[in-house]
Amino acid sequence: xxxxxxxxxxxxxxxxxxxxxxxxxxxxxxxxxxxxxxxxxxxxxxxxxxxxxxxxxxxxxxxxxxxxxxxxxxxxxxxxxxxxxxxxxxxxxxxxxxxxxxxxxxxxxxxxxxxx
Amino acid sequence: xxxxxxxxxxxxxxxxxxxxxxxxxxxxxxxxxxxxxxxxxxxxxxxxxxxxxxxxxxxxxxxxxxxxxxxxxxxxxxxxxxxxxxxxxxxxxxxxxxxxxxxxxxxxxxxxxxxxxxxxxxxxxxxxxx
Numbered sequence: 573x574x575x576x577x578x579x580x581x582x583x584x585x586x587x588x589x590x591x592x593x594x595x596x597x598x599x600x601x602x603x604x605x606x607x608x609x610x611x612x613x614x615x616x617x618x619x620x621x622x623x624x625x626x627x628x629x630x631x632x633x634x635x636x637x638x639x640x641x642x643x644x645x646x647x648x649x650x651x652x653x654x655x656x657x658x659x660x661x662x663x664x665x666x667x668x669x670x671x672x673x674x675x676x677x678x679x680x681x682x683x684x685x686x687x688x
Numbered sequence: 689x690x691x692x693x694x695x696x697x698x699x700x701x702x703x704x705x706x707x708x709x710x711x712x713x714x715x716x717x718x719x720x721x722x723x724x725x726x727x728x729x730x731x732x733x734x735x736x737x738x739x740x741x742x743x744x745x746x747x748x749x750x751x752x753x754x755x756x757x758x759x760x761x762x763x764x765x766x767x768x769x770x771x772x773x774x775x776x777x778x779x780x781x782x783x784x785x786x787x788x789x790x791x792x793x794x795x796x797x798x799x800x801x802x803x804x805x806x807x808x809x810x811x812x813x814x815x816x817x818x
Contacts, residue, residue: 668724
């Protein structure tokens, strides 16, 4: 994936048995193009990108332990949850959701920690 | 490394009932990850309309319960993130917060955020060692 989105960050860092993932937003994982859309469309891209990062480091969505989910407006809480359930149907990680203005007008960003 | 979902009495059942896709507490490799706790009344699963001090107390009582269910405790918290809807509540939250972390308080981030879909003003999540 466009490593760290061209910003001064790594997509993820592995340390011991943990993986610390940078905030994931809806960009095209090949081209780095921004895929701004609805919370639902962005969340699907975010989960696909997160999956890619996790699998590149030898872990998976099922191994997430902690997620901080940012959304641009509280009104989209249910929309986020609907997509979230599709990718994390069993034993979901601990999670905090809050609303905040996200860089580049994205509507969703996930910040995650996984075990290897 | 093993990932364990911890059942928290009085909290996990309400989450399950409402279909919220998170585990209150996850334990893995010597660390405990606690989901952001809103000021939920554990008996009813509802969030009562109370002031910020009371909300902070409820949130921290819920955090304490989550940690203890995972075999950890308040004095083993290494990092807290506090989310509030108005930075002016800083002092009120701190007044209550310091009663729960009297000595060697954990590292902390304090964020002023937009409100949640329900009427409350404070949420706290944390990472602790077992």
